Amino acid sequence: MAASDHDVNASVLPQSPVGYTVSSMRPFMDLLDARAPVVAVGRAEWKRSPELLDALRRAGILRPTGQDGMEELSVPDVVRVLRVLYGAQGRGLRILAQIDLQPMVLGYVPDPGGERELVLAVGGERGVRSVTSRGRRTLALVPTARGLRAELRKRHGPGAHVTIEVLEEALSIRDGRLARSASCAPDALDHAPAPAATPAPSASEAAVPAASGVLFPGASSWNDVRIGNVDASTIHVAWAGRRRYVTFVDIGWASKGRRRPKQQWDVLQHICDNDGIFKSRRFGNARATTKAISRLRIALCALFDLPQNPFDEYVRGRGWRVRFQAGDHDPEGERELSPGARATLKRAGKL
Numbered sequence: 001m002a003a004s005d006h007d008v009n010a011s012v013l014p015q016s017p018v019g020y021t022v023s024s025m026r027p028f029m030d031l032l033d034a035r036a037p038v039v040a041v042g043r044a045e046w047k048r049s050p051e052l053l054d055a056l057r058r059a060g061i062l063r064p065t066g067q068d069g070m071e072e073l074s075v076p077d078v079v080r081v082l083r084v085l086y087g088a089q090g091r092g093l094r095i096l097a098q099i100d101l102q103p104m105v106l107g108y109v110p111d112p113g114g115e116r117e118l119v120l121a122v123g124g125e126r127g128v129r130s131v132t133s134r135g136r137r138t139l140a141l142v143p144t145a146r147g148l149r150a151e152l153r154k155r156h157g158p159g160a161h162v163t164i165e166v167l168e169e170a171l172s173i174r175d176g177r178l179a180r181s182a183s184c185a186p187d188a189l190d191h192a193p194a195p196a197a198t199p200a201p202s203a204s205e206a207a208v209p210a211a212s213g214v215l216f217p218g219a220s221s222w223n224d225v226r227i228g229n230v231d232a233s234t235i236h237v238a239w240a241g242r243r244r245y246v247t248f249v250d251i252g253w254a255s256k257g258r259r260r261p262k263q264q265w266d267v268l269q270h271i272c273d274n275d276g277i278f279k280s281r282r283f284g285n286a287r288a289t290t291k292a293i294s295r296l297r298i299a300l301c302a303l304f305d306l307p308q309n310p311f312d313e314y315v316r317g318r319g320w321r322v323r324f325q326a327g328d329h330d331p332e333g334e335r336e337l338s339p340g341a342r343a344t345l346k347r348a349g350k351l
Contacts, residue, residue: 028061030045032099033122037072038070038072038287039071039072042069059081059185060307061074063309064309064313065290067290067314076298077188077307079095081185082120082141084185085180085185086183087109089107091107093105093107098295104119105117106141109139113137117138118141121141124147127147128142131164132155132162139165140164143166144167145169148164215251218240218242219305222304225310226238227324233248234246239304251303263283264299267283267292267293271326275326276321276324276327293320308323
């Protein structure tokens, strides 16, 4: 390896006195690169990295699915943790329920040469190529060094217009948490017992705004939420003393052409039609069904900014039951309609 290659490498290696080798972070980074919503934590690579598994659970990045040996990746928690570790501000950026193949802008980080966009790029060489020609000053995070050739690493090292940092080289585990330099990942909001009094946020937490993409803020738990079907493209949402009618387009659950809803919309409507219970193979086998529930869970947590699982544990023979009220779709009171929902209801003669 050339001396310049070594220098760039050293600049992004963890500085923690209790560092971990690249291989210990690899299961998590492979998970990000593959955009896998569900992971089998009983596999050998996870058994070899129990500290990593515990740290991801503590941060809320891995969460139970209700199925033994299967846990799911919480993308909003990945974004929340990376923002804290890199000191990024969200400024209302929307968090997707799944990792996109296109570079995901996570926030904005200060830099001596001018502010940078913090971007996550997955997919190996394809992800690297997708960020190298960005017009804005960028700090691009890639899970592994796959696809990052030596000349690219030199060209996009610290100080470059587009700086690329390899997460498995930059992150470590310290005191049971994911860490980068002097920063540690915050615990998931539902990890520790609630304190007697609400403490002031730490400096690192105060710098990071609440999860972006939150359309229904203010609910303290899923008990404050009620969702019901109005028609195939509209639902009624009541939360924290408010109520609103929205379409699948309004909440960002539309397919690329915006004409058809994504799968999580169909799952939610099925749940509302069945009084809060999902027990069906209409979306495929057991594994496919678990993934469908996982996608809906992540999407709902992002919409309401609630870290708790909206589903009770899976019960054989009963299926999944939601923790919010489902099925009461037209409560009394003033309607707060989105433009899309208003147009839909007018066409249906319901306004």
